[in-house]
Amino acid sequence: MxxxxxxxxxxxxxxxxxxxxxxxxxxxxxxxxxxxxxxxxxxxxxxxxxxxxxxxxxxxxxxxxxxxxxxxxxxxxxxxxxxxxxxxxxxxxxxxxxxxxxxxxxxxxxxxxxxxxxxxxxxxxxxxxxxxxxxxxxxxxxxxxxxxxxxxxxxxxxxxxxxxxxxxxxxxxxxxxxxxxxxxxxxxxxxxxxxxxxxxxxxxxxxxxxxxxxxxxxxxxxxxxxxxKRPMHFFGSLGVLSFFLGMVAAIWLIAVKLYHISAHIPYKRDITDQPLFYIALVAIIVGSQLFLTGFVAELVSRNAPExxxxxxxxxxx
Known part of the structure; x- marks a missing residue:
């Protein structure tokens, strides 16, 4: 035909x-x-x-x-x-x-x-x-x-x-x-x-x-x-980036605190008193979730039978 x-x-x-x-x-x-x-x-x-x-x-x-x-x-x-x-x-x-x-x-x-x-x-x-x-x-x-x-x-x-x-x-x-x-x-x-x-x-x-x-x-x-066919490339990349930025911010806060302690320099603010701490924490959590989402997406077929x-x-x- x-x-x-x-x-x-x-x-x-x-x-x-x-x-x-x-x-x-x-x-x-x-x-x-x-x-x-x-x-x-x-x-x-x-x-x-x-x-x-x-x-x-x-x-x-x-x-x-x-x-x-x-x-x-x-x-x-x-x-x-x-x-x-x-x-x-x-x-x-x-x-x-x-x-x-x-x-x-x-x-x-x-x-x-x-x-x-x-x-x-x-x-x-x-x-x-x-x-x-x-x-x-x-x-x-x-x-x-x-x-x-x-x-x-x-x-x-x-x-x-x-x-x-x-x-x-x-x-x-x-x-x-x-x-x-x-x-x-x-x-x-x-x-x-x-x-x-x-x-x-x-x-x-x-x-x-x-x-x-x-x-x-x-x-x-x-x-x-x-x-x-490669959802980990999307979710994983975002997850790693978010996790990395959160970890960098957290490590920086800890390093500043330790430096002041070792140098006997007065440092009045606790780490948890700083907004950056909570931003870093959220970034780490979101990054972990995105990374796990990528793994799950790799396991799920995009062709639903129904x-x-x-x-x-x-x-x-």
């Missing part, structure tokens, strides 16, 4: 027929063998009923329905496991991504040998309250990851099959799949300017909280990518 089109959705009943017809038209015109894999992320409207109707008309349609809303990352992770295409295209269900971009994305993966080609919505139809924070997050992600993409959060992306079968997407890490892929060893990441269309049906499903979550996810993915366990209500093949 040439292409798997992965489409997470939440309450998009109006757009699904038009989107499916459009994708089918593009695939037939270009002679691609394909599948459309919908993941219904706990919709409360008639999205699943619409998908069932589309299945009768388009055999390429496959679908997974979550019992409740888990989020876009969960939907992508399950879809990636189920996809069979040599190239996987992800896109949103709201018709803001154009299926006409698919042939060029596919060509760049197959002919130019990219691992990932990420869409760049250079001209956007979003309000300024969304575009400015997005620009800031993109700049921060470029700086921290070293990946020179202008639009990390664009839903329209193309992946080589090996990439999606290797990486794991959890939490709300879908924004940083290129970063996850890079840490997994896939370094050929390209970008393509794509059309951004104004929303035709419904309303956006993302609120202000996604910006806070985005920043926290960025810190998380940076830490996991850097130190997941982290990507989702309740699937229905599935179509």
């Amino acid at each position: 040439d292409i798997s089109v992965v489409i997470p959705l939440l309450n998009e009943e109006e757009s699904l027929p038009e989107l499916t017809t459009w994708i089918n038209k593009v695939m037939v015109e270009n002679g691609f063998s394909y599948e459309i894999l919908f993941v219904d992320d706990g919709s409360t409207d008639k999205s699943w009923a619409v998908i069932e109707e589309l299945k009768t008309e388009y055999p390429a349609v496959k679908a997974i329905k979550f019992r409740r809303n888990y989020g876009k990352s969960a939907a992508l992770n399950v879809a990636f496991a189920a996809a069979h295409g040599e190239v996987i295209i992800t896109m949103d269900a709201d018709l803001q991504d154009s299926p006409d971009e698919i042939p060029e994305l596919y060509r760049r993966i197959r002919e130019e040998k990219y691992d990932i080609v990420s869409g760049w919505k250079k001209k956007r139809y979003d309000p300024i309250t969304k575009t400015i924070p997005t620009k800031l997050f993109n700049a921060a992600t470029r700086k921290m990851s070293g990946i020179q993409l202008n639009d990390f959060n664009c839903g329209l992306k193309a992946y080589r099959k090996d990439v999606i079968k290797t990486i794991e997407v959890y939490g709300e890490m879908h924004r940083y799949i290129p970063v996850i892929a890079k840490w997994a060893g896939f370094h050929k990441i390209g970008e393509q300017v794509v059309e951004h269309r104004a929303r035709k049906y419904g309303v956006t499903k993302f609120g202000f909280s996604r910006f806070i979550n985005g920043f926290l996810d960025l810190l998380s993915i940076f830490f996991v990518g850097k130190f997941a 982290r990507n366990h989702y309740l699937i209500e229905k599935e179509m093949h």
